[in-house]
Amino acid sequence: MNKMKNNNITLFRFAIMALAFFIFSFAGYWIGANTTVIVPVFNCEYASGGTTRGACIVLIDFNKNMGANFNRFMFSVVGCIISVLLIGRLWCGYTCPVGFFQDIITWIRQKLKITQINIPQEAKPIITLAKWYLVFYILFYDLCKVCPIQFFTVPATGFTSGTSSTAYMWAVVMCVAIILSDRAFCRVCPLGAMMGVVNRISGARLKKCGSACTHCRACLEVCPVDIQEVYEDRENEDITHPDCVYCMKCIEVCPEKDALYFELFGIKLLKSKRMVKEK
Ligand code: SF4
Ligand code: SF4
Numbered sequence: 001m002n003k004m005k006n007n008n009i010t011l012f013r014f015a016i017m018a019l020a021f022f023i024f025s026f027a028g029y030w031i032g033a034n035t036t037v038i039v040p041v042f043n044c045e046y047a048s049g050g051t052t053r054g055a056c057i058v059l060i061d062f063n064k065n066m067g068a069n070f071n072r073f074m075f076s077v078v079g080c081i082i083s084v085l086l087i088g089r090l091w092c093g094y095t096c097p098v099g100f101f102q103d104i105i106t107w108i109r110q111k112l113k114i115t116q117i118n119i120p121q122e123a124k125p126i127i128t129l130a131k132w133y134l135v136f137y138i139l140f141y142d143l144c145k146v147c148p149i150q151f152f153t154v155p156a157t158g159f160t161s162g163t164s165s166t167a168y169m170w171a172v173v174m175c176v177a178i179i180l181s182d183r184a185f186c187r188v189c190p191l192g193a194m195m196g197v198v199n200r201i202s203g204a205r206l207k208k209c210g211s212a213c214t215h216c217r218a219c220l221e222v223c224p225v226d227i228q229e230v231y232e233d234r235e236n237e238d239i240t241h242p243d244c245v246y247c248m249k250c251i252e253v254c255p256e257k258d259a260l261y262f263e264l265f266g267i268k269l270l271k272s273k274r275m276v277k278e279k
C-alpha cells in the first residue's frame with residue numbers, strides 16, 4: 001500500500017482544535033464568559049473559563065433545566081440542533097474539548113508505538129446499546145453523577161471537582177479505554193449519539209467514488225470510530241455515517257485521486273489525491 005506523504009489535514013485539525021479548546025475552556029478569563037451561548041460540544045459545565053457553554057448544561061439534569069426556564073432551555077436546544085444541522089459532527093472533529101483530549105492521548109500512544117486494541121464488529125451493537133442507554137439515563141437522572149469528563153476538562157481550567165466516586169471510577173475506566181482505543185468516549189458519548197441522528201441530513205457530507213476505490217482498506221485502518229462503510233460501500237456516493245466525526249483521516253490516507261471527498265453545502269472542500277510511494 002502506498003504510504004501517506006503528509007498529514008496537513010491532521011495538522012490543520014489539531015490547530016483548530018487547540019484554538020477551540022482555548023476559546024471554549026480558557027478565553028473567558030480574558031474576554032469574559034458568555035453563559036447564554038451554548039455550543040454542541042461536550043464540555044463540563046464546571047469548566048468555568050469558557051467563552052461559551054458546552055451542551056452539557058442542557059443535558060445536566062434535563063428535567064430540572066427544562067422546568068427552570070423553559071423558553072431559554074428550548075432556545076438552547078433549538079440553537080444546538082440548527083448548528084448541528086448546518087455542519088453536522090464537524091463540531092466533534094474540530095471543536096470538542098473532549099475530542100481534543102482523546103486525540104492528544106492517541107497521538108501520545110502512537111508516538112510511544114503502543115498498539116491500539118481494535119474493537120470487534122460484533123461488539124458494535126452492545127456499544128450502540130450502551131450509548132443510547134446513556135442518552136435515556138441523562139434525560140431522567142443526573143449526568144454529573146456518572147460523567148467521567150469532569151476529571152479531565154475541569155482540572156484543565158485550573159479547578160478541581162469534588163464529585164461522586166462513581167464518576168471517578170468511570171473516569172479511570174474511560175482513561176484506560178481512551179489509551180487503548182481511538183475516541184473511546186465518543187463511541188458512547190450521549191451528545192454524539194444525538195448529533196448522529198442529524199449528521200446524515202446536515203450540510204456536511206463525506207462522499208465516495210466507488211469506481212476510483214481500489215479497496216485498499218487504508219481508510220478503515222485510520223478511522224477513529226471504525227466506520228466500515230467508508231471502505232466497504234462502493235455503490236453509494238454519499239457515505240456519510242451517523243458516527244463520522246469528519247476527522248478527514250480517510251481522505252488524507254486514501255491513495256486514489258477523488259475516491260473520497262468532503263462537501264459542505266455541496267461545495268467540495270477536500271478530496272483524496274493520488275499518493276506517491278515514499279522511498
Ligand atoms: S462524540 Fe466525542 S467529540 Fe462529539 S461531543 Fe461527544 S465527546 Fe465530543
Ligand atoms: S469516516 Fe473518515 S472522516 Fe469519518 S470518522 Fe472515519 S476517518 Fe474520520
Ligand code: SF4
Nearest residue numbers: 213214216217219254
Ligand atoms: S476509499 Fe480509498 S482508502 Fe478507502 S479502500 Fe478505497 S482506495 Fe482505499
